[in-house]
Amino acid sequence: MSELRAAAGREPGGPSAVAVAESNVDPAEVAAFERLAATWWDPAGPFWPLHGLNALRARYLRERLATAFERDPSDPRPLAGLRLLDVGCGGGILSESMAALGADVHGIDVVARNVAIAATHARDSGLPVRYEVGTARDLLARAERYDVVLCMEVVEHVPRPAELLAECSRLLRTGGVMVVATINRTASSWLMAIVGAEYVLRWLPRGTHRWSRFVTPDEVEGALAAGGLEVRARTGVRVNPLTRRFGLTRGLAVNYMVVACRAGGSADMQAGVSP
Secondary structure, three states: OOOOOOOOOOOOOOOOHHHHHHOOOOHHHHHHHHHHHHHOOOOOOOOHHHHHHHHHHHHHHHHHHHHHOOOOOOOOOOOOOOEEEEEOOOOOHHHHHHHHOOOEEEEEEOOHHHHHHHHHHHHHHOOOOEEEEOOHHHHHHOOOOEEEEEEEOOHHHOOOHHHHHHHHHHOEEEEEEEEEEEEOOOHHHHHHHHHHHHHHOOOOOOOOOOHHHOOOHHHHHHHHHHOOEEEEEEEEEEEOOOOOOEEEEOOOOOEEEEEEEEOOOOOOOOOOOOO
16 A cells, blocks of 8 residues: 555656666556556545545644644644645545645655546645645755655655655755654564455555565654654554454554654654554
């Protein structure tokens, strides 16, 4: 499950192998998302787990971001005025949720079909989300900066996750908040995220994930610390295979989220699991 299979296609006249490698993308990943792009907004289609997960993570982000920026989370638009980047936005499921909370959302993805679908859906939904085809590196070259950077279900699909996290960290303003969601590299994650989800329950297409690319919490937090960020919160994410309902858990063995801040943020956001 991912909102970005960060990749670039190899078409005649397209990027060379060197260019692809330098851009930290994987051609096989983008090809798979190109095939699935039309199904992003089908809640019964291949992305149904993402729709279920999105409801949970939108609530979590609302609470965490409102606290970090000293807002009232019960406000209908607690993120109003905050500039937010959704890295690997896919079809825009999370981007739209954040825009509905008032954030000024900029979504980027390297899959052009994803961006086109996301832009069309946002327009039809009346949400002013700005989308473009591109990478975090592209935004750094333009000296873009954001109050919030979301890197959700992305790092496990790129060849060099620490590099991506470093680039995302540099896009964060002083006092800003970055949230990373990914899958831990454990025996449990192999059993549940690959064997269970792809082969037994068939919730995801086979080959969606590669265990070797899963990233541990220590690796994520080390990369964030190297980028000058301080981890303020972490939580695991679980799913009930019978009810297909998602929830938070203290265990980080499979899916997890990490929240980090650049110096200057609120000291009120303490490490731990949201209630």
